[in-house]
Amino acid sequence: MNTNVRRFRYLSGRLPPTTSRRLTVLTGARQTGKTTLARARYSDLRYVNLDDVDVRHDLRALRAASWGASVGAAILDEAQKEPAIFDKLKAAFDGGAIDFSVLLGSSRILLLERVRETLAGRAFVYELWPLMASELRRAADQGPDPPLLDRLLASPQPIDAALAAEPELLVGAEEEARRDAIAHLAAWGGMPELLRLDDAERREWLRSYQQTYLERDLTDLVRLSDLEPFRALQVLCALRSGGLLSYSELARDAGVSPATARRYLEYLHVSYQILRLPPFRRNLTSSVVKSPKLYWLDLGLLRQVTRQWGELTGGQFETLAVGEIHKWCTTSGRDVALTFYRTRSGLEVDVLLETEHGIIGIEIKNRERVARTDTRALRALAAELGSEWLGGMVVHRGSRIHPVDDGGGIWAVPLHRLV
Numbered sequence: 001m002n003t004n005v006r007r008f009r010y011l012s013g014r015l016p017p018t019t020s021r022r023l024t025v026l027t028g029a030r031q032t033g034k035t036t037l038a039r040a041r042y043s044d045l046r047y048v049n050l051d052d053v054d055v056r057h058d059l060r061a062l063r064a065a066s067w068g069a070s071v072g073a074a075i076l077d078e079a080q081k082e083p084a085i086f087d088k089l090k091a092a093f094d095g096g097a098i099d100f101s102v103l104l105g106s107s108r109i110l111l112l113e114r115v116r117e118t119l120a121g122r123a124f125v126y127e128l129w130p131l132m133a134s135e136l137r138r139a140a141d142q143g144p145d146p147p148l149l150d151r152l153l154a155s156p157q158p159i160d161a162a163l164a165a166e167p168e169l170l171v172g173a174e175e176e177a178r179r180d181a182i183a184h185l186a187a188w189g190g191m192p193e194l195l196r197l198d199d200a201e202r203r204e205w206l207r208s209y210q211q212t213y214l215e216r217d218l219t220d221l222v223r224l225s226d227l228e229p230f231r232a233l234q235v236l237c238a239l240r241s242g243g244l245l246s247y248s249e250l251a252r253d254a255g256v257s258p259a260t261a262r263r264y265l266e267y268l269h270v271s272y273q274i275l276r277l278p279p280f281r282r283n284l285t286s287s288v289v290k291s292p293k294l295y296w297l298d299l300g301l302l303r304q305v306t307r308q309w310g311e312l313t314g315g316q317f318e319t320l321a322v323g324e325i326h327k328w329c330t331t332s333g334r335d336v337a338l339t340f341y342r343t344r345s346g347l348e349v350d351v352l353l354e355t356e357h358g359i360i361g362i363e364i365k366n367r368e369r370v371a372r373t374d375t376r377a378l379r380a381l382a383a384e385l386g387s388e389w390l391g392g393m394v395v396h397r398g399s400r401i402h403p404v405d406d407g408g409g410i411w412a413v414p415l416h417r418l419v
Contacts, residue, residue, distance in 0.1 A: 006036070006140040007131055007135045007138060007140060008135055008140050008144065009033065009037050009128070009135060009140075010135060010144060010331050010332065011037065011126060011128055012037060012041050013144060014126065014332075014333055015126060016100075016124065018042060019100075020099075020100065022100065023093060023102075023119055023122050024101070024102045024103070024124055025105075025112070025115055025119075025124065026038055026102060027105050027106065027111055027126075027127055028106065028128035028129060029106060029129075029272035030209075030212070030213070032106075032128045032130050032191070033131075033192045034077075035075075035077055037128060038077075038102050039075065042075055042102055045074055045075050045101075046071070046075070047075045047077065048071065048074050048077065050076060050077060050079060050085070051078045056081060056082045059082055059088075060082060060084045062088065064087065064088040067089065067091065067092040067097060067098070068092045068097025069097070071092075071098075072098060073098050073099065073101055074101055075102045075104065076103050077104045077105075078105055078106070079105050079114075080105045080110040080111040083114060086114050086115075086118035087118055089103075089118075090119055093119075093122055094122075103123070112125065127272075129297070129330070129331060130189060130190030130192075130297075130298050131185075132190065132331070133178070133181040133416065133419045134146065134147045134181075134419060135190075136181035136184060136185070136190070137177050137178065147328065147418065148162070148166065148419075149325065149328055149418050150328065150334070152353075152360060153329070153332075153334045153336055153353065155357070156357040156358075157357075158358075158389075158391045159360060159390055159392075159393070160391060160403075160409055163391075163393075163403075163411045166417070167401075168400050168402055169400055170399075178417065181416065182320075182415055182416045182419075185299055185320060185324070186316070186317075186320055187299070187303075188202050188206075188299070188300040189299045189303075190298060190300070191206075191300060191301075193205060203304075206301065206304040209301065209304070210304050210305060214227055214230075218230070218271070229255060229256045230264050232253075232254045232255065233254040233264045234264075234268065234273075234305060235306060236253055237250070237265070237268060237294060237296065238296050238301075238305040238306045239306055241294060241295050241316070241319045242294075242295060242314075242315040242316075242322075243293065243294060243315070244289065244292075244293055245276060245291055245293060246291065247261045248261075250265070272297065273297060274294060274297060275294075275295040275296075275297055275322070276292040276295075277294075277295060277322065277326075277338060277340055277351075278292050278339050279291070279292065279339060279340060279341065280339045280340065280352055288341070288343055288344075289342040295319050295322050296319055297323050298323070302319065313366070314366040317366035317415075318350060318364045318366070320415070321350075321362075321395050321415050321419075322338075322350070322351060322364070324415070324419040325338065325351060325362070325419065326338055328419060329353075334355070335356050336353055336354060337353075338351060338353065339351075339352045340352060341361075341377075347376075347380060349362070349377050349378060349392075350364045355390070358387075358389060359388050359389055360390050360391055360392065361382070361392040362394075362395055363375070363377065363378055363392070363393070363394045364394075365395070365396045365397075366397060367396060367397060367398075368396065368398040369396070370394045370396050370404055370412035371404075372404055374394050374404070375392065375394060375404050375408070375410045378410050379392075379405070379408065379410065382409065382410075391409040391411070392409065392411070393411050393413045393418070394410065394413070395414070396414060396415070397414065397415065398412070398414055401414065401417055
């Protein structure tokens, strides 16, 4: 994998042009590339960094009536750092002094609270995630090449036709590039800065990122007199990625109250560290599990938090797959809900993709080959859903795309071919 070039970011295609009348909010975890993307997409706009204390002081003193002439259409980085700008931005926008601006920020709760309070109805919000496999494969000047997953989500037809049209095997440079992208994500995660570093520097960068998160990003959200209970819960969440979320068990093991555990989980959620995957909304059986599943969103940060640098475990492979599916669905803007299905008797489908056309089921297996026994839960769910069922996939580490049961609409699909 070429580590010397910037990567193509799919979100750039959804960001509005400066000719549109709107305020654009771009948020996401720290170091995901928001500033780089915004400055490349809007190179004609003035860049204002509110991390600079002097800049904040100057804008705080600026009269609202002067915003259009003094600042104008601009990229406002770390906008949540200066609450006073939101009212001034609103006045300039409503008064026609500006038609377009971009607000960046890595503190979702603070930025979006201020957007909701002041800029409701004026701002369009976009989230930038760490690099996806489909982005790692593409240099910035290569343009888009959406993954197979996107074609499956867009099609109103069962998945059979799309998957039957795919080559069973890829060979040569294309296969190597896809595998390299997944291997990088599995080992280091998707933070763009890591591409420039060697392995030793990558570990040091991830250690620094974790410390920065605890000492800076977390204190943007809340003042904690003692970080140790939060740190303990952070580690427990990373270790349990891919499992059912139990606040009471997390609270017990972290030595905090259930209310504190819920609050800490919310901090991890709003700072883009975790995903809480909800269960399927309709009860096909009274014994369905109603607790969400917990996933850590970046494998590099998970490895740093847990100190697990060895071979990919089953839980980590599932975490990687779910994270890539989640990132693509939110980045592409597709109308799709991610859920999972599990009964108390143990029947489980790892991911359900609820599209406007129907439902696709996904089982995730950390192995090279898929057997028909791996499709039991998918077949059972297909029978329950009837005409809503578009097909199922067993996502695996192997090389071949192939049907698992003849005529059953269930396919084996390698992760590197799907995302």
